[in-house]
Amino acid sequence: MSYEGINIYRHTKFYIFMKANIPAKILLCFIFLSISIKSKAQTFHAIILADTQDPQIGITVVKDLSSMSKRLDSIATKIGYQMHLVVMSNQNFNSKALESTLQQLSCNPDDIIFFYYTAHGYSPTEKNDSRFPYLYLKDNNSFSLEGVHQQFVGKKVRLCITMGDCCNNLIPSSALKQSRLITRGITTTQDAEILAKLFLGYRGSIIVSSAEKGKKAVADPLKGGYYTFAWLEAIRQASYNNVTIDWEHLLKDAENRLQQVEAFLSSNEKHSSIWQVNVTPADTPAPINPEPAPVTPPTPPVVSFDEMNAFLNSLANLKTPYQQREKLRQQKSTQLFAPNALVAIYIQSPDKPVEVKPIDEYLPTVLVSPNIKGFNFIERLSRVGPDGRYSLITIQEIR
């Protein structure tokens, strides 16, 4: 061994262990073993079943798979859990892989399971046992989302979440209708405490479906599933500034965002999510490797996503008289926007606006622009100042 190698060796745990006396060795063994055991406990099992090879929706599913797996990994890290990711996609998207996972998944009582299904779904007309969809696994269509959820609940973990972004329409072989939506690589600034509240503050089970019974879910080749996108936005915002969030409110927020995203769709194409939350508050255990608390917590905005959207869309609503809308603009503008606030307007991509102008110049124009039917407000690309007022909003005009 070289001189450098010997020096390195002398600093290794093995060297320390070999030089210790017998009682010390026993103690060291115990310590190493405990760390090993403890690191196996408190696992976040992310189980993803994704039909990435479907000719119609595969490209949207690939986006969902990427977005969700990254987000779940981030959540696990933030709450101090070890991540265990199981992905059943490509040629492993089938009932055998699902059955095998269900059988082999070994869990501890403090674990969390998050099962995410992104593929085709349907509601068999001959069955009326569940308002949640059935999974279209192609080789075997007898699995219902609720049935799979109950099998995961049977693992008796602290929190079990099942989410299906799929159709729930009443025709078993119907295709998933595609629409326009873009998945983004969402960079987050999650607050570990808020995520811990959601994922460690409750025990029980939650099941979510992106479409109610009889409806198809909508996806986009660029973004992925509309509901997945809406849910990711909701959890991002919740973890950013909503210290009082609970699962019911989170899922309601996701539903509101889904409706905003679907605003341009016809009424036949729109769908609503359904969910069932069966949780009770739990004593939150201290995470093993908690993220250090931020020194300066971010300032929450003075208005919610819904309120800002409602304000902007009210200004464009021609059914309301001009004078009333102008009064609303004058009353609300100073409450919502910092001095010299800007608005960024995009056409194709929110990251690449085509126009940026002072909000005080833009909003009066909205009142006299009948071509503008409404707005999509992109929260994550908007900026909030220290007083909670927006210094920049990013929007898309619906024309």
Place this chain on the structure above:
Amino acid sequence: MKKTRIVLLLCYFIVGCMPAFAQQDLPQERLEEFKELSRRKIDDLLQFIRQITDKSLSMDQRRGAIRSAMQLFVATYTDENGVERAPTIQVSRKNGQVITMDLKAYFNKLLTLRFEDVKVSSYDVATVSDFEKGTDNKYHATGNYFQDFKGYQNGQLVYHSQDKKKVAITGENAKVYEDIGADMLKIYFGNIVVEETKNNPAN
């Protein structure tokens, strides 16, 4: 001599590494977005004109439409003689004559037309040409809109004109703040001219 060569080489290297001074051309896809933005602005312009002339609306709303319309245009520009000018608009008259007016004056005049009722609409879809980069490093295009103007008195149509108008459109690099600007253009309109006037049977 050797030291001089080294210094010269270093200078050459440093200068060679400096970013090019000239602005890089925008990709076609991005220019298409600004073309769409320009088309929307032309549609908006016609809506503003419609509201300005609509006597059923409040004066506040009509003046609001004037302010919004003016924001579409450059405040002033420098002509070929170096004279600073405000944008103008050509207007066709009942006798077929085409006159040029100051744009702001035109909009204000629309507020006080002598017709009892005015209906302004579009008789064809607005179009915008592709943007091309000029020698001034700005992007230029032309837009067309098709204005149908009807004036009524005592419920009777007493004036009707259909004008195809051409709008000068300019896109100028606009670095708004640090993370937006590399490919951002500020779009504004210049002078409007009448390209074509159709017969107006009511006159």
